[in-house]
Amino acid sequence: MNVLFAIVRKELKDALRDRRTLMTALFSSLLGAPLILLVFSTVLSQVESQEDKRIVLAVGMQHSPQLENFILRQGYQIKPAPIDYEAKSRSKEIDQPVLIIPDDFEEKITHGDKVSLEVAYDTSNRNAEFGVRPLRRLLDAYVQETMVMNLTMRGISTELLQLVDIKERYLQKAEERKTSVTEMLPMMVLMAIxxxxxxxxxxxxxxxxxxxxxxxxMMNPVNGWQLAVGKWSAVALVSMGVVVLTIGSFFPSQWLIKNDTLRAEFQFGFKDAIWFLIVLLPLAASVAAMQIAVALDCKSYKEAQVRNQIVSMFIPFVSLIPIMFPGREPSWFQWIPVLAQNQMMNQVLKGETLNTVAVAIALVVCVVMTGGSLAYIAQKMRKVVMN
Structure with a gap:
């Protein structure tokens, strides 16, 4: 036992002394969650700011006094778009879509003819693209009002056109909405591991x-299992430390959220953190064993790095599997490592109670993966130096 502790202590000291290992662990664990939530909150704030801006950039507004009157009545301001609006939209000098009104708009509307309005924006200009939806809603309201007025003048009841009133009822729980804006967090945690x-x-x-x-x-009087368990314990402690730091970073990350909607929806509490640890710590230990097994046969640091990066591609690949099964998820998902943990983390974020059987299955799978990897490492440890 003393020999095992000595190996673990030696490997931990080497790992913490290696600046590359230490900086990677700290960066992936402490900065990952804050950056993700900061990006989410920034994008949501940009979308909401466009909806609250209440300014319409227009070309040819003088051709439609009725539309101008309607827009002003809705509390919007109308500003003429610059002549070179296309170039300025591409260069992002203007951050709104441009409404283009044809010369014969008012005449066609008066005679009941069909007429088209254009909403111009550059798809690379994200802020302008975010402004398309509120502008479309405004124009749809104008079309609705115009139709009602025309039918009323002709003595036709508008209720005949809308005998069925369709309403949406959300079955999603209020606490589940936060997953829609933070669905990348589980994947970020898995990649950090x-x-x-x-x-x-x-x-x-x-x-x-x-x-x-x-x-x-190898010249010391230790067997393969002692070497395997000692090295694995050190790497597993580093990996599990990354898990703890990553989950712990969720708490201060909530203070960095700028968007009020996201701040209200993403409430990560102590109970959620405990469940995340229960789900992720066994996976971190098993992944550490697999990484050692993959790197053991490599004769250079670069070769081992390439092989482990190929293995790490397994995580984003597995995350795409649920796309192939829309609707109810198959029960065998809980037997697939990474996929099972991803599912359980999403359930925690939705406020659901984890299935004890599913947690036990994930634990058993991780134990089997760890045991198999350690057996391989112990067998190869004495031979690898001779190759």
Whole structure:
């Protein structure tokens, strides 16, 4: 046992001494969640600011006094668009779509002829694109009012055109809405697990081979299992530390949210953090064992890094599997590592209670993955130096 603790202490000291490992772990854990939530809140604020701006940029508004009167009555301001609005939209000098009114608009409306309005914007100008939806709603309201007035003047009841009133009723719980704007958080946490422990796993295997410190370690009276468990324990502690730091960063991240809507919807509490830890810590330990196993056969740090990066691509690939099964998710999802944890984290964010059986299955899968990886590492540890 003393030998095992000595190996763990030595590997932890090497991992924390390696600046690349330490900076990667800290960056992925402490900055990931704040950046994601900051981006979400910024985008939502941009969308809401366009809806609250209540300014219409128009070309040819003088051709339609009725439309101008309607827009002003809705509390909007009308400003003439610059002559070179197309170029300025592309260069993002203007951040709103431009309403273009044809010369014969008023004449066609008066005679009951069909006429078209154009809303011009550059698709690369995100702020202008965000302003299209409120402008469309405003124009739809104008069309509705014009139709009602024309039918009323002809003595036709407008109720004949709308005998059925359609209303939407949301079945989603209020606390579930926060998942719609934070659905990337589980994936970000999973990627932090992989990146956080990857460099420690590479350094303790291929890194030691390059430095020539692996052979002296093999000369000590230790067996393969002691070496495997010792190295895995150190890497697993680093990986699990990244999990704790990442989840802990959710709490101060909520203070950085600028958007009031997102701040109200994303309420990450202590109970949520506990469930995240229960779900993620076993996965972090099993991923650490797999990363060591992948890097063990590599003869250089660079080769081990490439192989582990290929393995890390497994996470975004697995996250796409639910797209192939719209509707009710199959029960076998809970047997797939990463996919099961992603599902359970989303359930926690929705405010749902986790299924004890699903948590137990995920734990068993992680234990099997860890045991298999450690058996492989113990078998190869004595042979790898001789290759």
């Amino acid at each position: 992989v990146v956080g422990g990857m460099y420690a796993a590479i350094d303790t295997t291929a890194g030691e081979r390059e430095r020539g410190s692996l052979e002296p370690l």
